[in-house]
Structures are given as structure tokens and as C-alpha cells.
Amino acid sequence: MANNQEIPQEKGLDHTIALLREGYDFIHKRKDKYNSRVFQTRILGEKANCLIGEKEAELFYDNSKFSRENAAPSRIQKTLFGQGGVQGLDGDEHHHRKALFMSVMTRAMLDEIKELTEVEWNRAITRNQTDELIVYNEAKHVLTNVAMRWVGIPKQGTEDEWVDELSDLFEDASAVGPKHWKARASRTKIEEWLQQLVLDVRSGKLLIDQDRPLYQFSYHRDLNNQLLAPEIVAVELLNLLRPIVAISVYVDFTVLALAQFPQKVDILRQGDEGDDKQLQYFIQEVRRFYPFFPFTVARVRNDFDWNGYKFEQGTLTLLDLYGTNHDPDIWEQPEQFRPERFENWNGSPFNFIPQGGGEFDIGHRCAGEWLTIDILKVTLNYFVNKISFEFPEQDFTYSMNDIPSLPESKVIIKNIRKK
Ligand code: HEM
Structure with missing residues (x-):
């Protein structure tokens, strides 16, 4: 391809409304229209490159080409991510902070969260x-309790308050108007309270186990050997608490898949503990198939050429996560739910990217991906092998432009019994 070719451009002043309307389909529909995996549109008043596909993901995760500083829109930072957290860092500073997150994802800590998940499901089902x-x-509710216990947060206030406030942060992250302001208020309230906990841990007023993330994060030192400001620790603790509760979205889709694809369930019924591989394939397919994070964002670090296209410094760039997981060049019959496809998956860090791609340590791949898979596997096994239930008549449809999207009925089950 010739050098310095223009990236195909979508005409018009701004396409934010189309993005909101078309949601998860926005980028891959335009890939077909422009017959290009790289194109340019305009979002929130600025020029934005859109990328979709495996090679394009590899490009996006090249740290020498893209930066995260000021990439996420500020309204999303004020609800979903918080300000000053790992998502917006680059280079050594990012690597050092990310290592803190990965240090709490040890096998022992993951085993512990699996146990907590089963205990909490058992408690919830006994009640119901x-x-x-x-x-x-x-x-x-289950995952709020799991998150609080695992991170080491002492109980204060009612469980309902915690569930509502943590949920506000991801359910209404992209909302406008009153819901946006409610999400901001929830963030401010939880951050202030977490900051106080950090001060209490540091002063010795609150004694907690050293292996708890609350302790580890409170005493983490930056590259200058300084403790982090309590405001930043609070943001990072919420980077554990919020997404653990958000796994509820995948839990809902996992149980939906049991209803929609019953022919894929028998293979999961193998003894009390299920077959780990089959549980894993099913969960991977849930994360590939159903919509959750539509795309992730970065900015071009310096001008560069790629495949004949010129990328200009500072340009906002979106990588289509949902579209790459449904790319027919990567996935055979992507619109079919087939967990067995993962038997032959090549494990590339760039072709299956529901929680981002690339590397965990030097890249921005989701710090909680292993934890998410483990929680979902325990939950799937619990629903398939430890309880019986039925699905009453309900509306299983889900929209392709709500973020997060959920089945209309939020999945109702009845006649629940322990096996
Ligand atoms: C609920 C399911 C989850 C989904 C769909 C999800 C999705 C994502 C996505 C798309 C990214 C951005 C990747 C990128 O920009 O390249 C991300 C980053 C991140 N996630 Fe998750 N995530 C989930 C669960 C979790 C959990 C359970 C945790 C922690 C316990 C977590 C912690 C993080 C952190 C700290 C980052 C920032 C990583 C960085 O910037 O280096 N996530 N996640």
C-alpha cells in the first residue's frame, strides 16, 4: 500500500448521536461500509480513529504509538474510572501502579475469591x-459482599446502600442528566469514606490483615518512594470494588445463556465440581458473545504511518472490543453461541478482547480478567450443578445500545432448590 494514504473519513460534523443509537454495532457497520478496518469519524466534537480486528488491536496496544493520558472523556472519569487512577497512566508510572493490581491477583487470592463467591451464592439461595x-x-448483592470481604473493607451502612452506590458507578457511567449526577454523587461519597479508611489503616486505628488489598494499597509507594495520596488510593480501591460488582452483568448473561442454549448445558453437568475445561469454554463464549464493553480509547502518541495510513499525534482512537470478538475473519460463524470453539482457540492476546487486549503488566489489559473468569466459573457451576430452577415466561431480549446492556427481565428464575 502507498504511504501516507488518507484514512477513510465519515462525512458530517459529529456522529456522537449515531454512536449512542448504534452502540455495539457502530464500528463494525462502518468497517463494512468503508471496506476498511481503520476509519475516521467525529465524536464529542473531535476527530476519532476507529480500529477493529486482530492486527489493529496489536497496533493499539503498542505503547510507543498510543498513550492513555487524557484519553477517556472527563464525564466517564467522573463516574466510571475516577481521576488519577491506573487507566490514565503511561510508561513506568503505569507499569509500577499496574504491578500493585497484579500483586493481589495471586493464585491464593483468586482461590479465596472463588470460595467467597460460593459461600455468598449459597447464602443468597438459602434465603430464596x-x-x-x-x-x-x-x-x-452477592458480589458486593464478595468484593468488600476480599478487599478488606469493614461493614458500615446497609448492604443495600453499598449495592446501590457501587452499581451507580457502572450502570449510569455513560448516562446524561440526573443519573449522571447521581453516579457522581455516589462516587464522591464512597471515595471520601475510602479515603478515611486509608488514613485509619495508616494511623493504626483500623487493624487489618496485611494480605488484604486495602492494606496493600494503603501502603503502596510510588516510583519516588512516596505513599500515594489517600484520594488516589480511594480511586484504585474502587477500581477493585466497582468492577467486581459489575461482574453481575456477565453473571446475568451466563444464566441467560443457560436458558437460550440448553443444548450446550449437558456437557457442564459432570459431578459436583463440573468439568473445569468445559466451564471455562462456556464462560469464554459468554464473554465473547454477549455485549459488555463496546470499545476502549487511547490517543496517538506521535505521528506515525501504519499500513499506508497516517496517524496524527493526539487523535482520539477507539478500538472495537465487541466487534473484534465478532469478527468473521477471526471467529467462524461469530453469531452462533459455541463454547467448543475455545478448544481450538490459539490464545492470542489480540483476537479475543472482551476485557481489553495485549499484556497485563506493561499494557492496559484488564487487571481483573482472571478474577472475572474464576468468579464466573464458580457461579456457572453453582447454577448448573448445585441447584435446580426453572425459567418463568419473561423477556430475554437485550438492547445493542445500552451500556451495560442487560436482558429486559434481568433473568428471573423460580422453584429454586438445592440439589
Ligand atoms: C466485569 C467484567 C469486566 C469487564 C468487562 C472489564 C473490562 C475492562 C476493560 C475493557 C478494560 C480496559 C482495557 C483497555 O483499555 O485496554 C479494563 C481495565 C481494567 N480493569 Fe476490568 N473489566 C472487568 C472486570 C474487572 C475486575 C473484576 C477488576 C478488578 C478486580 C478490573 C480491574 C480493571 C483495571 C484496574 C483496569 C485498568 C487496567 C490498566 O489501565 O492497566 N476489571 N477492564
């Missing part, structure tokens, strides 16, 4: 046996 239960709502 024979009744009707809305899986999404129950999952948020």
Missing part, C-alpha cells in the same frame, strides 16, 4: 429457596 429471584439483582 422456592421463591422467584431476579438473577441480576441477587448477583449484585
Whole structure:
């Protein structure tokens, strides 16, 4: 291809409304329209490159070409991510902070969160046996308890308050108007409270185990050997608490998959503990198939040429996560739910990217991906092998432009019994 070719451009002043309307389909529809995996549009008043596909993901995760500083829109930072957290860091500073997150993802810590998840599901189901239960709502309670115990946060206030406030941060992250302001208020309230906990840990007023993330994060030192400001520790603690509760979205889709693809369930019924490989394939397919994070964002670090296209310094760039997971060049019959496809998956860090791609340590790949898979495997095994239930008549449809998207009914189950 010739050098310095223009990236195909979508005409018009701004396409934010189309992005909101078309949601998860926005980028891959335009890939077909422009017959290009790289094109340019305009979002929130600025020029934005869009990328989709495996090679394009590899490009996006090249730290010498893209930076995260000021990439996420500020309204998303004020709700979903918080300000000053690992998502917006680059280079050595990012690597050092990310190592803190990965240091709490040891096998022992992951085993512990698996145990906590089963204990909490058991408690929830014991409470609800024979009744009707809305899986999404129950999952948020279960995972809030799991998150608080695992991170080391002492109980204060009611469980409902915690569930509501942590949920506000991801359910209404992209909302406008009152919901956005409610999410901001929830963040401010939780951050202030977490800051106080950090000060209490540091002063010795609150004694907690050294292996708890609350302790580890409170005493983490930056590259200048300084403790982090309590405001930053609070943001990073929320980077553990919030997404653990957000796994409820995947829990809901996992149980939805049991209803929608019953022919894929028998293979999961193998003894009390299930077959680990089959559980893993099913969960991977849930994360590939259903919509959650549509795309992730960065900015071009310096001008560069790639495949004949010129990328200009500072340009906002979106990598399509959902579209890459449904790319027919990567996935055979991507619109079919087939967990067995993962038997032959080549394990590339760039072709299966529901939680981002690339490396965990020097890249921005989701710090909680292993934890997410483990929690979902325990939950799937619990629903398939430890309880029985039925699906009443309900609306399983889900939209392709809500973020996060959820089945209309949030998945209701009834006649629940322990096996
Ligand atoms: C609920 C399921 C989850 C989804 C769909 C998800 C998705 C993502 C995505 C798309 C990214 C950005 C990747 C990028 O920009 O390249 C990310 C980053 C991150 N996630 Fe998750 N995540 C989930 C669960 C978790 C959990 C359970 C944790 C922690 C316990 C977590 C912690 C993080 C952190 C700290 C980052 C920032 C990493 C960095 O910037 O280096 N996530 N996640």
C-alpha cells in the first residue's frame, strides 16, 4: 500500500448521536461500509480513529504509538474510572501502579475469591429457596459482599446502600442528566469514606490483615518512594470494588445463556465440581458473545504511518472490543453461541478482547480478567450443578445500545432448590 494514504473519513460534523443509537454495532457497520478496518469519524466534537480486528488491536496496544493520558472523556472519569487512577497512566508510572493490581491477583487470592463467591451464592439461595429471584439483582448483592470481604473493607451502612452506590458507578457511567449526577454523587461519597479508611489503616486505628488489598494499597509507594495520596488510593480501591460488582452483568448473561442454549448445558453437568475445561469454554463464549464493553480509547502518541495510513499525534482512537470478538475473519460463524470453539482457540492476546487486549503488566489489559473468569466459573457451576430452577415466561431480549446492556427481565428464575 502507498504511504501516507488518507484514512477513510465519515462525512458530517459529529456522529456522537449515531454512536449512542448504534452502540455495539457502530464500528463494525462502518468497517463494512468503508471496506476498511481503520476509519475516521467525529465524536464529542473531535476527530476519532476507529480500529477493529486482530492486527489493529496489536497496533493499539503498542505503547510507543498510543498513550492513555487524557484519553477517556472527563464525564466517564467522573463516574466510571475516577481521576488519577491506573487507566490514565503511561510508561513506568503505569507499569509500577499496574504491578500493585497484579500483586493481589495471586493464585491464593483468586482461590479465596472463588470460595467467597460460593459461600455468598449459597447464602443468597438459602434465603430464596422456592421463591422467584431476579438473577441480576441477587448477583449484585452477592458480589458486593464478595468484593468488600476480599478487599478488606469493614461493614458500615446497609448492604443495600453499598449495592446501590457501587452499581451507580457502572450502570449510569455513560448516562446524561440526573443519573449522571447521581453516579457522581455516589462516587464522591464512597471515595471520601475510602479515603478515611486509608488514613485509619495508616494511623493504626483500623487493624487489618496485611494480605488484604486495602492494606496493600494503603501502603503502596510510588516510583519516588512516596505513599500515594489517600484520594488516589480511594480511586484504585474502587477500581477493585466497582468492577467486581459489575461482574453481575456477565453473571446475568451466563444464566441467560443457560436458558437460550440448553443444548450446550449437558456437557457442564459432570459431578459436583463440573468439568473445569468445559466451564471455562462456556464462560469464554459468554464473554465473547454477549455485549459488555463496546470499545476502549487511547490517543496517538506521535505521528506515525501504519499500513499506508497516517496517524496524527493526539487523535482520539477507539478500538472495537465487541466487534473484534465478532469478527468473521477471526471467529467462524461469530453469531452462533459455541463454547467448543475455545478448544481450538490459539490464545492470542489480540483476537479475543472482551476485557481489553495485549499484556497485563506493561499494557492496559484488564487487571481483573482472571478474577472475572474464576468468579464466573464458580457461579456457572453453582447454577448448573448445585441447584435446580426453572425459567418463568419473561423477556430475554437485550438492547445493542445500552451500556451495560442487560436482558429486559434481568433473568428471573423460580422453584429454586438445592440439589
Ligand atoms: C466485569 C467484567 C469486566 C469487564 C468487562 C472489564 C473490562 C475492562 C476493560 C475493557 C478494560 C480496559 C482495557 C483497555 O483499555 O485496554 C479494563 C481495565 C481494567 N480493569 Fe476490568 N473489566 C472487568 C472486570 C474487572 C475486575 C473484576 C477488576 C478488578 C478486580 C478490573 C480491574 C480493571 C483495571 C484496574 C483496569 C485498568 C487496567 C490498566 O489501565 O492497566 N476489571 N477492564
